[in-house]
Amino acid sequence: MDGQHDGPPWRRHRTDEPHHPRLPWLSTGLITAFVLGGSTFAAHAQQGERTALDPAGRALLLVTCLALLARRRHPVAVVCGTAAGTLAYLGAGYPYGPVFLAVAVACFSAVVAGHRRAAWSAMAALWAGHVLLAHWLYRWLPPSGDSAEPWGQELVIAAWVVAIVALSELARTRREQWARERAERAQAARRRADEERLRIARELHDVLAHSISVINVQAGVGLALLDSDPEQARTALTTIKDQSREALGEVRQVLHTLRAPGDAPRAPAPGLDRLPELVDQAAGAGLTVEVEGKPPRLPPATDLAAFRIVQEALTNVVRHSGSRRARVRLARDGGALLLRIDDDGPATGADAGGSGNGLAGMRERAAALGGTIEAGPRPDGGFRVLASLPLTVRHAEESEEEVEDR
Structure with missing residues (x-):
């Protein structure tokens, strides 16, 4: 009850x-x-x-x-x-x-x-x-x-009747139009809220998936070396501490937009300038990352999407690939930034085929900017993620929430 x-x-x-x-x-x-x-x-x-x-x-x-x-x-x-x-x-x-x-x-x-x-x-x-x-x-x-x-009086009364009905119909039409406009505004507000929730969900997934994957690998290393190599185990635990602290900071930044959506973010959104940090974190998880090329000047939305795509791709290598080496290539192709992340495999996880939430999130990020994502096994073995992101973001496709968050 x-x-x-x-x-x-x-x-x-x-x-x-x-x-x-x-x-x-x-x-x-x-x-x-x-x-x-x-x-x-x-x-x-x-x-x-x-x-x-x-x-x-x-x-x-x-x-x-x-x-x-x-x-x-x-x-x-x-x-x-x-x-x-x-x-x-x-x-x-x-x-x-x-x-x-x-x-x-x-x-x-x-x-x-x-x-x-x-x-x-x-x-x-x-x-x-x-x-x-x-x-x-x-x-x-x-x-x-x-x-x-006189019949003229009847015509006057008839004219008044027609005028009353016409004014009533006009008022009804205007009210229906206002009701439709209110419904459209409410639907647009709901759509913006759904897009914002999806954006926050993607951010949380990317932050947590990457950080927890690194923490999981380092925890395994620490447990394995706790007795035989205490110093290396201490290094693994230090990496876990640093990674968890960074993940908590990014999670707080994302959730802060839910509590105070009108406030500016306390820290800038991550971009490809933090690519060396990803390389160091991957190295802490036992993955060697080679980076080729330098990114051009990018709009904030494209910079964030590129960072998250590389982060998610490296996280998938750590979690689902038997290879301990990955290659990240950055190049400019006309008006687009090309990102290519390769590993030599073989795949070791049930979700390594490219159907997980992470790859879906990468595709959504690229599509929101007018770009594309291709992900799948390479003919010679291993796995490849190939992203094409526009260097100029169309204003009509940017929401006010994304501009404020930047």
Whole structure:
């Protein structure tokens, strides 16, 4: 039972209970006062032409206007009720005035709420009913001796009806457009959040996979030499300590963006200028790395991606290759940086075929910059990772979060 609701009780009731829109007291009160005041003024102006506005007529106007309180919860019933109340008021022969305002507001609310046919039908019934009252039923209805209304007046009323419906449709269209724009903005925000989570996941994977692989190898060396060569075991433990401290620092830097996304990073993002550190760390894990070529000046995003790709490739050599030697070649090919990481194999792990999360992360990094990654066994044995990264990053493909993190 306790697991059925999440969050504190003062927040649960807001989502567990059905939402009902608040009653529009203020607008309804203003409309009611205007209709009653305007009708009273119209009664004085039309004295002798229409039936005097008595308490029954005022009560009918009041009930018709107060029905607008429910226009958000029950728009169809309100538009039909206000149309019927307005017809009853006119059928009783009471003076013309702002009597159509209530049904106009009800029609607007119904159309905006999506009940277009009901609103159109109510307005059409109102106009048709007024035609019957003014040109046929007036003989039997008050005031006595009344004559038929001119058809020009019916055209004016029809024009008002069309204008009310058109304005309601325009408001509905604008609201739907605003709703779509809000949904698109929310979707874009979710997409940016997903991209940021993916970026952080890649960073954590690259940092932890490399560091833990080095620590694992050094721990094995330390255990193997603990009795026979204590000094070498001490060196392995020192490497473990340094590597773990560096990994913790990078993990804190990545996680800091989650706690304070608006703050600038405390340390610059790693790049190929730290390639000698990777070589030293690989040497501590028993892997000799030969580096050929120097990288050109790179954009920060490309520099970070290149560093992580080399880091992940060397980590895979440590974890999945029987070779203790790897070669890293850096070259420029037109507008792209070429990275090639080779080892002579043979493969020793179940994930050495190139289907692990690390290779997927490398491909995602390259694709995000418009580059490519090829990874697989070489014809002569061993394994090769070949990356092509653009030297200029297209602005449209850079997110604001990546720029801020740099």
